[in-house]
Amino acid sequence: xxxxxxxxxxxxxxxxxxxxxxxxxxxxxxxxxxxxxxxxxxxxxxxxxxxxxxxxxxxxxxxxxxxxxxxxxxxxxxxxxxxxxxxxxxxxxxxxxxxxxxxxxxxxxxxxxxxxxxxxxxxxxxxxxxxxxxxxxxxxxxxxxxxxxxxxxxxxxxxxxxxxxxxxxxxxxxxxxxxxxxxxxxxxxxxxxxxxxxxxxxxxxxxxxxxxxxxxxxxxxxxxxxxxxxxxxxxxxxxxxxxxxxxxxxxxxxxxxxxxxxxxxxxxxxxxxxxxxxxxxxxxxxxxxxxxxxxxxxxxxxxxxxxxxxxxxxxxxxxxxxxxxxxxxxxxxxxxxxxxxxxxxxxxxxxxxxxxxxxxxxxxxxxxxxxxxxxxxxxxxxxxxxxxxxxxxxxxxxxxxx
Numbered sequence: 001x002x003x004x005x006x007x008x009x010x011x012x013x014x015x016x017x018x019x020x021x022x023x024x025x026x027x028x029x030x031x032x033x034x035x036x037x038x039x040x041x042x043x044x045x046x047x048x049x050x051x052x053x054x055x056x057x058x059x060x061x062x063x064x065x066x067x068x069x070x071x072x073x074x075x076x077x078x079x080x081x082x083x084x085x086x087x088x089x090x091x092x093x094x095x096x097x098x099x100x101x102x103x104x105x106x107x108x109x110x111x112x113x114x115x116x117x118x119x120x121x122x123x124x125x126x127x128x129x130x131x132x133x134x135x136x137x138x139x140x141x142x143x144x145x146x147x148x149x150x151x152x153x154x155x156x157x158x159x160x161x162x163x164x165x166x167x168x169x170x171x172x173x174x175x176x177x178x179x180x181x182x183x184x185x186x187x188x189x190x191x192x193x194x195x196x197x198x199x200x201x202x203x204x205x206x207x208x209x210x211x212x213x214x215x216x217x218x219x220x221x222x223x224x225x226x227x228x229x230x231x232x233x234x235x236x237x238x239x240x241x242x243x244x245x246x247x248x249x250x251x252x253x254x255x256x257x258x259x260x261x262x263x264x265x266x267x268x269x270x271x272x273x274x275x276x277x278x279x280x281x282x283x284x285x286x287x288x289x290x291x292x293x294x295x296x297x298x299x300x301x302x303x304x305x306x307x308x309x310x311x312x313x314x315x316x317x318x319x320x321x322x323x324x325x326x327x328x329x330x331x332x333x334x335x336x337x338x339x340x341x342x343x344x345x346x347x348x349x350x351x352x353x354x355x356x357x358x359x360x361x362x363x364x365x366x367x368x369x370x371x372x373x374x375x376x377x378x379x380x381x382x383x384x385x386x387x388x389x390x391x392x393x394x395x396x397x398x399x400x401x402x
Contacts, residue, residue, distance in 0.1 A: 027067045027330040031321060032091035034084060034112070035102040035127075037075040043229035044104050044310060047261060048126055049073070050299060051307065051314025052102075058294055059322055067330040069322075072097060076104075079173070079202070081111035088112040092119045099124065099324070099337065101317050106130030106174045113137040120334035122324075122341055126317040127310060130174045131393075134361040139334060141341045141361045143320055143354070144313045145278050146392040147178035147225070150254045153367050153387045154276040155186020155223070158252055163220035165195045169210055170225040172199040179225040179254060187223075195219055200226075207238040214249065215242055221250040228256040228310065233265045240269040255279070255381070258372055260308040263379040270372045270379060278365050279309040279351040280381040291315065291350035312350050320344040320356075353389070362392030 033052060035045035056069060063069065072095050074087040084103065091097045092115065100116060101124040103109045109128040113136035116123040125133055125142040134140045158166065166187045170176035176199065184194050196217045198210050214222050222244075226235050236258075239251065251257075255277030258270050281292060292307070299305035323344055324337045332340075345355035352366045367390045370381035 028070050029067065029099075029325050029330045030070045030072055030095060030097040032088070032095065032097035032100045033071055033073045033102040034076055034087050034091075034100065034108070035073070036078055036104050037073070039078045040231075041078060041104065041227060041229055043262075044127070044227065045075075045102075047259075047308055047310040048102065048104070048314040050295075051311035051316075052126075052318050054294060054298055054311075055315045055318035055322075057298065059318075062322065063325060064329050067325060069325065076108055079105040079107055081105075081107045084108035085111040085115060088115045092116075092121055097121075098332070099321055101321065102126050103128050106133060109133050109140075110136055113140060116140065122334055122337045124317050124320055124341065126313045128175075129178070131178050132174075134392075138361075139338060141320070141338070141344070141356050142363050142392065143317045143344075143356070145309075145363060145365070147175050147254065148182045149363075149365075149390050149392045150276045150278070150367055151179045151182035151223070151225075152186040153390065154252055154254070154274075154369070155183040155188075155192075156190040157186075157274075157276075157369055157385070158183075158221050158223070158250075159187050159190025159192040161221075161250075163250060164192060165219045165221075166192050167195060167214050167217055167219040167222045168197045168224075169214060169222060170197075170199055171202055171227060173202050176225045179223075183223040187221075192221075205234070207235060208242065211238050211242050211244065215244060215247060218247065219249060221252060224251055224253045224257055226257060228259045228308075229262060230265070232257050232259060232262055236266045236269050236273075240267075245269070250274075252276075255309050255370070258370075258381060259310070260306045260381060262308075263306075263372065263381075266379070268379075271374070273372045275370050275372075275381060276367055277309055277370055277381065278367065279312045280368065280370050280383050281307050282375050282380045283368075283383050285350070285352065287348040288350040307350075309351070316346060316349050316351075316354055319346050319349070357391055357393075360391070360393050364389055364391050366390070 076084045104127040116139045117137040170180045342358040347353045354365045367387040368383040369385035
């Protein structure tokens with residue numbers, strides 16, 4: 001073959017290669033989101049997913065040139081570990097996601113843990129609050145909260161109000177057990193005395209017999225844990241129907257009992273309820289006001305679409321994922337991503353400064369005491385006291401108080 005023919009042959013081959021490669025080829029980072037999108041607790045998944053979607057819309061322009069993110073959503077339909085495990089496996093092996101996130105239920109998170117461990121794939125927990133979750137796999141970080149983190153300070157606060165006797169009513173699964181013990185210990189450490197406790201079967205719809213036990217025991221204060229959403233409304237309406245306020249039995253809770261988007265359905269029975277939480281939409285932080293403006297532009301006015309702690313946790317989970325993508329140009333393995341995630345921090349989160357403790361891979365954040373009040377004619381959780389930078393672990397849960 002002559003030199004000219006060899007040159008033309010090589011040129012033709014090169015042209016074929018470049019023709020097969022799309023112009024401006026992109027790096028696409030696939031992220032699997034597992035949430036509950038149907039069934040009784042679909043509202044929890046919906047509000048988390050709204051935070052996810054809003055973050056991507058607002059910040060996709062900040063990704064490195066040529067890098068795109070693809071969100072692949074899957075519905076676990078509730079607290080169903082076998083479904084969650086299957087979905088995680090499919091997302092990794094069939095859809096080839098680079099990260100997993102979401103997950104409301106602690107049993108589901110526990111089922112996914114061995115899957116991500118084997119795959120060496122990062123799993124960013126946005127909701128599940130069981131205290132043991134990050135310890136289940138070296139590839140888990142959590143951006144949400146733990147019950148100990150929120151409820152131990154609440155128990156101490158309740159004792160300081162002069163309430164001498166307490167009672168706990170919790171949903172009968174692992175976050176409920178954590179919350180029960182955390183409140184009992186915080187209340188006892190503050191000088192209070194527990195006189196009763198009841199665990200409610202997770203699927204129970206008739207709450208009156210359980211609330212009646214509290215009414216008969218006549219404690220000064222009752223701590224209640226229930227999953228967020230419409231179950232919270234059911235609990236509070238039962239509380240109202242049995243005249244618990246008339247009996248001067250105070251109720252305190254974590255933020256799940258009085259989620260901001262559900263307060264219009266709960267009604268005025270929520271007035272005065274004190275909860276510990278990591279967020280309130282009526283707080284005047286610059287980062288929160290910016291978040292609210294984007295939220296209301298996307299989803300509606302403050303009267304019709306109110307973000308809650310779930311929304312902000314979805315937002316922050318995506319902030320952590322974007323941090324990985326921006327620092328690696330979208331090309332990373334599981335260990336590289338985990339090294340970034342373990343050191344993630346966001347001083348400008350809508351909930352206040354938030355970070356991951358690299359030693360535990362659990363969240364560090366402010367815990368706020370909030371009281372349900374009327375703000376501009378609408379029910380809202382108003383922050384009135386802050387426990388600063390509380391760690392998610394049982395041993396590191398207490399911090400300074402402002």
